[in-house]
Amino acid sequence: MKKFFLFITCISLLASCIEEVDLGIEADDEVLKILIIEATLTNELKNHTVALSRMDTLVDLGIDSVYNPYTPIRDINRDLVRYETNATVSIENSNGTTYSFNESSPGIYESDIQFAAEMGNSYQLSIVTSDGKKYTSTDMEIEGLASISNIYAEKTTSESGAEGIGIFVDNTVETGNVQNLRYTYDETYKIIAPNWVPNDFKLTNYDPCALPVVTYDLEIIEREEEQQICYGNNLSNSIIQARQSNLGKDNIKKFMVRFIDKQNFIISHRYSIEVTQLVSGSTSYSFYDQLNNFSQTGSIFSQVQPGFLEGNLSSDDGRQGSVIGFFDVVSVSKNRLFFNYSDFYADEELPPYPFNCSELTAPESHDSFCLSGPRGPNPCPQSVIQQVDLNLISYVKPNVNEGRCQGPHIFVPKICGDCTVLGSNVEPAFWVE
Incomplete structure (x- = not known):
């Protein structure tokens, strides 16, 4: 999520080169003060985390990972994020229970105990930064429960005409309002x-x-x-959302979460993917949809003036545009799939x-x-x-x-x-x- 925010900010700083986009940010020094909050509370029993950082003017905080055989290998995970340290973080539910978080590493805050969000309870995130400023979220709750009933891979063709393998999911609605879904994945492959x-x-x-x-x-x-x-690993780096019809009463069938080109070496030998389905609310869906639109090629350069990206977090002093992010409370379902390249391309050379x-x-x-x-x-x-x-x-x-x-x-x-x-x-x- 941070890279999307950074991209938006950098575009706003290039007004002399492109058409101006009004992001509601007054000046560069104000940009650098913006607090970025990344927090998703799930119904999984675990130690939950909240990530805090400040906006930066770098286009991309990642280190170039292209391998160069003539220079020593660099640590591509070297962190350039401006983390927000020494904050006080807590989540309170509608029953009055407060869950405190401690800073486990710079800018990463982990709950003191394991707990799970429960359907029927609402939750509010509160943050007090080291300079005494307080930020709170609106009350959020789990909208409904749905499980991934099937995960499977099939040969398919992408929108651009490339041959490859699609990773598809079906789901089953269990209870509540299951209309807005978000997907992430964690893939592992043999090298x-x-x-x-x-x-x-x-x-x-x-x-x-x-x-x-x-x-x-x-x-x-x-x-x-x-x-x-060895075993390589990639996490999803795009926003994948779906909406169920008929107010969540109909199950989703054959929704493609991932497409892998048949020439991608990650499927050369054995490949595994764990897909996570998150049932979220309409405000969450809207936020991530806007974020995704901002990141698409050309949308920033269009005639549309998007305004400041609004989440469900605000500063208690009423100051607008001082925080970006979304505190989400979701139910989660996960499922894992394995396959080999030979399962689909038995008589073809490896990628x-x-x-x-x-x-x-x-x-x-x-x-x-x-x-x-x-x-x-x-x-x-x-x-x-x-x-x-x-x-x-x-x-x-x-x-x-x-x-x-x-x-x-x-x-x-x-x-x-x-x-x-x-x-x-x-x-x-x-x-x-």
């Missing part, structure tokens, strides 16, 4: 490194500045951890690996970095010991035909021989082959 071998480089005693020549010890040893089979894994070679060593005197440009690739030191490559086999600018080893970019570049080597507890 097999295409150029994995049981051995790898080990570099020790490396001194690139030693004189007269570089000193180092380079060994080919057995790998010390699992690096052939391509997400990187070109050509075998490479290079001189094992290099001139000392601290040699004095003029030196011409080096026409050869970066040496093996430099690349091993930067954790850029994986060993494949000996090079039996050494030539100019070659060395005694054949190797590949790290991503091709070590699956931990793309995922975790720990098998998830829920995984089933």
Whole structure:
């Protein structure tokens, strides 16, 4: 949700380049004071969380995750969010019970005890920031209960004409007003490194500045951890909503939650997806629908003046435009699905690996970095010991035909021989082959 807000703000700051959009924000310093609240209370018995942060003018807080074989791997989860710390957070229900939250990590507040939202009770979120300002939500309650009765995958074609696999759900209405639904998913997939071998480089005693020549010890040893089979994970990053007809009395049938192109490598081997269905209210549906519209290509640049995105949270001092977010109270149903690529495309080649894994070679060593005197440009690739030191490559086999600018080893970019570049080597507890 934060990225949508950031996108809206950045567009407003580019008024000299595009048509002005009135977001109800007066100035840049006021933008940076806006409190962003992310909180969803469910009927699951657990420790619930509330996330607090401040608006930023960055277009995207994510770190570029495109793999570059010539630079060290960066931590793409490095956090640049301006979290709001040292706040007092609580939720009170209509019976007078108050649930307190403590800051478990910067800007993330977790309830002291496990509890679940109950149908028939209303709930209000209260926040007091470190500067003494108070924010509260309107009273919210669970509208109804519905379960995912079936989850399944089928070959289908996207709106753009791409072939692939659709993830579909059916549901069953149980009780209450089940009209507005929101879906999220958590997908996990097996990764097999295409150029994995049981051995790898080990570099020790490396001194690139030693004189007269570089000193180092380079060994080919057995790998010390699992690096052939890993498990990648993605969370849904779009707003997926549906509305049931006939005031929620009719069950939803064959609603597509996810489309995966048949050339997407995440389904190459084994794939699993857990879909979560949230039964929400009309105000929640409207809020997320507006948020989704703001994020669509072209909508920000249209003639429509959307105004400030309104949720169900407000400042107790009555100041408009000082908080963005939505406190939702929903019922939840979850279901998980597994499948293999061969289940749908038995006689076809697997989707391509997400990187070109050509075998490479290079001189094992290099001139000392601290040699004095003029030196011409080096026409050869970066040496093996430099690349091993930067954790850029994986060993494949000996090079039996050494030539100019070659060395005694054949190797590949790290991503091709070590699956931990793309995922975790720990098998998830829920995984089933």
